[in-house]
Amino acid sequence: MRILIIDDNPLDIELVSRMLQRRLDAIVESVHTAEEGERRLRVEEFDVVLLDYFLPGQNGIDFLKTVAQQDLCAPIILVSAVGDERVEQSALQAGAVDYLSKEESLSPALVRAVVAAAERGRAERAVRDRDRAEDLRRKAEKIIANLESRVAQLEAAIGAGGLAGATEAASTMDGDMRREVEADLVRRYEEIVQKWVGTPAEGQEARDKLGALVAEMFRHGFGAEQLVGLHWAACQHLRDNGWSNRGNRKSCRPRMLLVEAALALLDAYRRAAIAQGAHVPAAPE
Numbered sequence: 279m280r281i282l283i284i285d286d287n288p289l290d291i292e293l294v295s296r297m298l299q300r301r302l303d304a305i306v307e308s309v310h311t312a313e314e315g316e317r318r319l320r321v322e323e324f325d326v327v328l329l330d331y332f333l334p335g336q337n338g339i340d341f342l343k344t345v346a347q348q349d350l351c352a353p354i355i356l357v358s359a360v361g362d363e364r365v366e367q368s369a370l371q372a373g374a375v376d377y378l379s380k381e382e383s384l385s386p387a388l389v390r391a392v393v394a395a396a397e398r399g400r401a402e403r404a405v406r407d408r409d410r411a412e413d414l415r416r417k418a419e420k421i422i423a424n425l426e427s428r429v430a431q432l433e434a435a436i437g438a439g440g441l442a443g444a445t446e447a448a449s450t451m452d453g454d455m456r457r458e459v460e461a462d463l464v465r466r467y468e469e470i471v472q473k474w475v476g477t478p479a480e481g482q483e484a485r486d487k488l489g490a491l492v493a494e495m496f497r498h499g500f501g502a503e504q505l506v507g508l509h510w511a512a513c514q515h516l517r518d519n520g521w522s523n524r525g526n527r528k529s530c531r532p533r534m535l536l537v538e539a540a541l542a543l544l545d546a547y548r549r550a551a552i553a554q555g556a557h558v559p560a561a562p563e
Contacts, residue, residue: 279396280323283308284315284341285330285357293384294328301389312336312344319350325396328383329374331358331365339365342372351406353399355391357383375399459498460508466491467512472521474535488539496546505543509536 281304285291295306307324309315312333319327331338338356345354356369359380366377375398376391470491473484495505513532 279304279325279392281306281326281328281392282315282318282322282324282352283328283330284310284312284333285328286310286332286334287330290330290380290383294388297384297388298392302392304392310334312341315341316344316348316350319345319352320348324352325399326392327352327354328392329354329356331356331360331369338374339368339372342369342374346373351402353395353402355395460511463491463494463508464512464515467508468516471512471516471532471535474532484535485538488535489542492539492542492546495543500543501547502540502543505539506536509539 279302281298283291283294283306285294285308291308295308298304298306307318309318312335315327315329318324329338329341333341338358342354342356345352353375354373355376355378356365356374357378357380358365358369369377375395378388378391382388382391466487470484470487473480473487476484495508500508509532
């Protein structure tokens with residue numbers, strides 16, 4: 279457990295730190311001003327914060343309001359020598375999870391309050407993490423839907439001509455050599471598709487193989503249309519042989535493999551253009 283003490287009294291810090299280290303085996307750190315405390319909370323995560331009411335230039339209530347405004351999430355216990363019910367009420371309204379007098383801060387009541395605050399903080403963090411994950415999931419699904427729509431448009435543009443029609447102007451290779459390269463790429467892409475929709479370990483293997491395949495396509499001068507044709511031909515051949523997608527997640531759909539491959543191929547051409555000194559405009563939103 280990590281605890282931050284914000285207090286300008288070195289003796290109080292020493293006494294409280296020793297108690298918490300002894301009773302909770304906690305890692306206790308301290309700062310002496312509200313500004314230092316705010317800085318630490320911006321960049322670090324603590325299980326509990328012990329905040330003294332009287333601080334240089336700012337009282338604890340003002341600090342609580344500042345923390346709430348900046349959404350610096352940490353369970354804060356306000357400690358005051360005043361023992362005023364109005365201060366306690368103001369502290370709780372401003373976002374403190376508990377309030378202790380100075381006398382209580384040197385008693386077992388402090389340990390109980392710290393444990394309770396840490397448990398509450400963990401529960402609130404779990405809720406925030408769940409909400410954040412759900413928000414990211416919704417955004418990811420929106421992005422995936424948009425990418426899939428664009429890929430579908432490319433597939434429609436290629437049509438049933440497949441790889442042969444798409445690669446007609448791909449390079450200067452003669453016909454026999456081009457067909458040999460295309461057949462090899464289709465075979466390799468089929469293997470990648472089957473691993474892509476499998477286990478996480480197979481998915482990583484598929485990414486590694488995809489990198490080599492994209493490098494090969496770049497070497498032969500193949501572009502996005504050829505990539506879509508390759509994808510279409512490989513998936514069609516797999517379906518003709520009774521294969522079906524075993525993946526049950528959107529991120530494992532074969533079409534998302536095409537999106538990843540297209541981004542990798544685009545990146546290869548952009549890097550090549552930059553290396554040759556060409557101006558490469560940013561991709562449109």
